[in-house]
Amino acid sequence: MSEVEKFYNRFKEYSKIDTTSNEVFSDKPSNDNEFVLANLLKKQLEELGLIDLYINKFATVYGYLPGNDENNKDSIALIAHLDTSNQANGKDIKARLVKFDGSDILLSNNIYLSKLDYPVLRNKIGHNLIVSDGTTLLGGDDKAGITIIMELIEYLVNNKNVKHCPIEVIFTSDEEIGVGADHVDIDKIKSKFGYTIDGGDLRYIEAENFNGASMKVIINGRAIHPGYAKDKMINAINVGIKFHNSLPEFLRPEDTSNRQGFYHLSDINGNEEKTVMDYIIREHDINKLNYMIEIANLSKERINNMYKKDIISLDIKLAYKNMKPELDKHKEVVDKIEKAYQNLNISYEFEAIRGGTDGASLTYKGLPCPNIATGSYNYHSRFEFIDVDESICVINILKEIVTNK
Ligand SMILES: [Zn+2]
Known part of the structure; x- marks a missing residue:
């Protein structure tokens, strides 16, 4: 099976579970299905040999992959969120893989994804895209992030000769309703920094967000x-x-x-x-x-x-608050992303997020967390799509980071 098909199959499995978040509760996740996805991921991480696995009362998943590099012993946290936005329907998602040839993509009867409406598609000709049927969102935000992390972990577990640092995997719940970071047991995290895999366009590294009042x-x-x-x-x-x-x-x-x-x-x-x-x-x-x-x-x-x-x-x-002043105190965290892009010859720019992120809250809780792309586009929309070729680039970027290249 090709890397693209592997990514698609994994994503598709996650996308079938409707994890739309809606309402904040003090003692449980907003949608019980977040537990369904959490349990599936915990089981898969267990099969891959991760340790210290648990799911907390909010459905936040935690797992630890020990490192195998004597010279790279500090762990890094990789974070993505389980829930999807309630701005578009998240039930009965029918993810489909298409090789984009430049012509309008028929999603389902009379619903098209076209370059005219979404000019970003002009740069996607020849790429493998995952789309919905145009009646639901796709859930790439942030199940593309989850898929990227899972594929990375599987790769590292299956390639023991690749020397990497320890990795803490954290899948948060209810990020879309602003409480994802609150659901993390921050005092149990060993890493000094981490990365949320929750951005869009591969071109952008996000180390800055709004201050919000x-x-x-x-x-x-x-x-x-x-x-x-x-x-x-x-x-x-x-x-x-x-x-x-x-x-x-x-x-x-x-x-x-x-x-x-x-x-x-x-x-x-x-x-x-x-x-x-x-x-x-x-x-x-x-x-x-x-x-x-x-x-x-x-x-x-x-x-x-x-x-x-x-x-x-x-x-x-x-x-x-904007995470930038805090991240500026830990320049090496963002430097690692830049270095990975440079090593792989991928062009990039810094984008200031026009919103908040889990990473911003985690940064202020003491876990500096810039945001890395997922290759997903048109978030929170029926026209959401994932550029799988970009998602695979992100897996490679993370490989560079955890192997300290
Ligand atoms: Zn997100």
Whole structure:
């Protein structure tokens, strides 16, 4: 069986288990099927000879592959997540392998994956792609990451002459709903650093993410019969509109990219008496994020002054931080990825993630964790696909890293 078919068969097996995450629980994973996949992976790791295997109450899987290199004895953690996003259907996934010849791919009746809609496909002609049937997501995020790690481990176990460091395998649960890192028993991890295998395009190394804050705006107005409201009514909805309009108009997700931050109004609920608005604020630079928070506070103060009353209050919380300042203290962790790309002659650039990752949280828990690509594209979408040729490059990149080449 070719490497491509092997990868596809393994991925397909994992993709059949619907592990869509939905809701955070304090004592179990969001979807019981995360246990089904966790048990399958634990069994496979056991068969490969890994030790110290366990699954915790959140379905996080842990396994340890001892090293066989006297000169390379520090372990490295490799991390991927079990769950898939609830932004698209994750049930009855029918993964299919196609050799892409450049023409539109018919996913199922009248649903096509085309270069016109997804120009990135222009660079994929001749590649082996895994696609869904266009009615579900594919789950490459992050079962491609899991497949990559499993294929690497199998290779190392079957090629004892290849000298490598010890490896800690960690499959997290509920990453998509923001709690994957919380589910890791961090004090049991022996490695000084690790890598999440949860990126997309092979070209990008991700060692930077957004700083994220949430902002709840609570406006207490004063309702009165509209016919007799002059100088009496304070319409909380109108105050909310005033507040919203006071924020920089184009610092919004739909108007920004790359390293530009934004305010995103994600929910609004209200009437004359009370209005509540939920925002997220994102920026790679913490000083800029703090300045954006200052702007919101200034707006609040000016509006309160105008009404001579504290009608607006803001509840602002820091949700996660950019891992870059921490990773900068451990340059060797990112250097290893760069060196692997260079050894294999694969071109790369650094991309600043416009979101958070498990790795960012783990980094701040003391396990520096940049993010490596998986070769998956169109995450959280029915048009998700995996470029298997790229996924195999990632396996080779990890081989370079664990053999310290
Ligand atoms: Zn992911």
